[in-house]
Amino acid sequence: MNISKLPKLTFWRAVLVLILAAGFYSTALRFTRGLGAATNLSDQFPWGLWIGFDVLCGVGLAAGGFTLAAIVYVFHIERFRPVLRPSILTAFLGYALVAVALLYDLGKPYNIWHPLVMWNPHSVMFEVAWCVMLYLTVLALEFSPAVFERLHLHTPLRVIKAATIPLVITGVILSTLHQSSLGSLFLIVPEKLHPYWYSPMLPLFFFISAVGVGLAMVIFESNLSSRAVGREIEMHLLEVLGRAMAVVLAVYGLLRFEDLWSRGALVHLREPSRETVLFVLEITLGLLIPLPMLLFRRIRQNRESLFGVAVLVITGFLLNRLNVSITGLEASSGVHYFPRWTEVAVTLSIVGVGFLLFSLAVRYLNVMEPAQGSRAPGAIQIRAVA
Amino acid sequence: MSKAILVDTTRCIGCGACATACKVVNHLPLGDPGAAHDLPTRPLGDDDLVAFAQSHGEVGGHLSADMLNVVQAHGSVFVRRFCMHCQQPTCASVCPVGALKKTAAGPVEYDAGKCMGCRYCMMACPFSIPRYEWKALFPKVKKCTMCAPRQAKGLQPACTLVCPVQAGIFGERDDLLKEAEKRLADEPTKYFHRVYGKQEVGGTSVLYLSAVPFDQLGLPSNLPSEPMPLLTYRVLSEIPTLVPLGGLLLGGIWWITNRREKVAKTEKKME
Structure with a gap:
């Protein structure tokens, strides 16, 4: 046996193995002893890390997919095509892993298909369920050309190409509905969610911030994947995305502060509470620092600093989702929730599997589209759909 | 026509018979496991239930998957907490699969076969009532059913049946509202002048009377009078x-x- 054929044991691979081992144990615990044994959830705090992070943050971070699909196909801004496929792949993996996370979180995961036949159109959760199912299908179809190309299946490739535009438009609408409906979920708890975060505008805020973080994710991923495959990064493209992100953040900031002001929520800033600290942190990291930075062309054009801005925006976004779904609800619940280590292990494992699948796809499929005219040998000559 | 329960906390003596009766009819573990020996072995009649519950009352504790009706002391006042059976229930509106339903008879009923366990009902309930079987591998949501199975047989809920002082009474919601307002009018100095549940979140099928403001009894006082489901339906529509x-x-x-x-x-x- 040739030892050099085994994968090298790098630091990150070792970390991944440890995480997956912990995740495996937690999975066994969850599915043999139930939610009570595997989580710190309680009657007072029925939603925790798996909903707050895996679902709310996961779906948000996948928003790059629909944002770029709209840019390239609907608005015909072709020069963004090179970063489209990685974004679609991230979105697909993101949504698939959200579905997996739901299987952990649902008390009776074997009933997950029930919304298909048992309808309650008055329920936001019903809308969320349908959007996840439909959009996951759309994303699979949008990414399928990469698989068809690899397998040299010309007919399905042609079929899917013909259906691209309706598919993309369906995807954009589903995403819009879904991103905003995750905010609508919390419209029902006006007396439980802290005024920093409860607003009748939650659906709109969730949608706009998802578009913003979608752009940040494209910048983030382009950096990582170009480093991984050792390819020059398309800085001129990312600079434009940075400019678009500035516009989105400005609109978001304006609406958010107008809303906070008109609801009189800013008076709480005088209280030195945990909520105030988290709110200030969220707004500062996600908005007040990155927005002015993006106004400077030098920062937008510099690979490292633009990457830094993207990381800030993503951090602010994660804080926002966790504040809405977890920390903003703690005071009214009367209990303190902190995830059990097994909950964290499952979440980290899901993220780890996501990274693993992404790198496998990049290695074996034509994800990073070569620049025009220099197609990799072996890739077929039909123009890729996505 | 829709059934309801009126709880007059000024009458409650804190005997806890209602809590025990609730456990018996819902087959939940009793606070004193030995007490079960005192239950007659023959099919339980209403007289047996009254006798047993009144002699084995349980006071205190919090709502849980094993306790769907609890008697809590707030200072010198006793108040029992259980599902409010809202006229337009938030839980039923948020349930993605329609496992929770308000029936014409009055109770909000739960269908465990439909439930997929998302626990949105628990998040959304303005009274924080639904509980979960956290220890079970295939958990169900647990809450008071207003004894819907007993009502179907023409019987009244166990809790109102066994109450020795009629602190809780069962009847048509309209009649109970009239009765509550009559009590307020007859003895204005005795009561805090409001019927809790008349308007809260669009009205509930459990009504409370009290001598002190309701927030002192742990009942949420910051609820809107408009039904909560409208908050999301406005967007969904x-x-x-x-x-x-x-x-x-x-x-x-x-x-x-x-x-x-x-x-x-x-x-x-x-x-």
Whole structure:
């Protein structure tokens, strides 16, 4: 046996193995002893890390997919095509892993298909369920050309190409509905969610911030994947995305502060509470620092600093989702929730599997589209759909 | 016609018979496991239930999967807490699969077979009532059923049946509202002048009377009088208009950008 054929044991691979081992144990615990044994959830705090992070943050971070699909196909801004496929792949993996996370979180995961036949159109959760199912299908179809190309299946490739535009438009609408409906979920708890975060505008805020973080994710991923495959990064493209992100953040900031002001929520800033600290942190990291930075062309054009801005925006976004779904609800619940280590292990494992699948796809499929005219040998000559 | 329960906390003596009766009819573990020996072995009649519950009352504790009706002491006042059976229940509106339903008879009923365990009902309930079987591998949501199975047989709920002082009474909601308002009018100095549940979140099928403000009894006092489901339905009802509009808009933009590109291409060829 040739030892050099085994994968090298790098630091990150070792970390991944440890995480997956912990995740495996937690999975066994969850599915043999139930939610009570595997989580710190309680009657007072029925939603925790798996909903707050895996679902709310996961779906948000996948928003790059629909944002770029709209840019390239609907608005015909072709020069963004090179970063489209990685974004679609991230979105697909993101949504698939959200579905997996739901299987952990649902008390009776074997009933997950029930919304298909048992309808309650008055329920936001019903809308969320349908959007996840439909959009996951759309994303699979949008990414399928990469698989068809690899397998040299010309007919399905042609079929899917013909259906691209309706598919993309369906995807954009589903995403819009879904991103905003995750905010609508919390419209029902006006007396439980802290005024920093409860607003009748939650659906709109969730949608706009998802578009913003979608752009940040494209910048983030382009950096990582170009480093991984050792390819020059398309800085001129990312600079434009940075400019678009500035516009989105400005609109978001304006609406958010107008809303906070008109609801009189800013008076709480005088209280030195945990909520105030988290709110200030969220707004500062996600908005007040990155927005002015993006106004400077030098920062937008510099690979490292633009990457830094993207990381800030993503951090602010994660804080926002966790504040809405977890920390903003703690005071009214009367209990303190902190995830059990097994909950964290499952979440980290899901993220780890996501990274693993992404790198496998990049290695074996034509994800990073070569620049025009220099197609990799072996890739077929039909123009890729996505 | 819709049934309801009126709880007059000024009458409650804190005997806890209602809590025990609730456990017996719902087959939940009793606080004193030995007490079960005192239950007659013959099929339980209402007289047996009254006798047992009144001699084995349980006071205190919090709502849980094993306790769907609890008697809590707030200072010198006793108040029992259980599902409010809202007129327009938030839990039923948020349930994605319609496992929770308000029936015409009054109770909000739960169908465990439909439930997938998302626990949105627990998040959304303005009274924080639904509980979960956290220890079970296939858990169910647990809450008071207003003894819907007993009502179907023409019997009243166990809790009102066994109450020795009629602190809790069962009847038509309209009649109970009239009775509550009559009590307020007859003895205005005795009561805090409001019927809790008349308007809260659009009205509930459990009504409370009290001598002190209701927030002192742990009942949420910050609830709107409009039904909570409207908060989300206002947004959800926009979807049927937004979807075709969005499709039209995106399709239109695509058509324009596509056409522009085609025109540009032909012009290039012409040159």
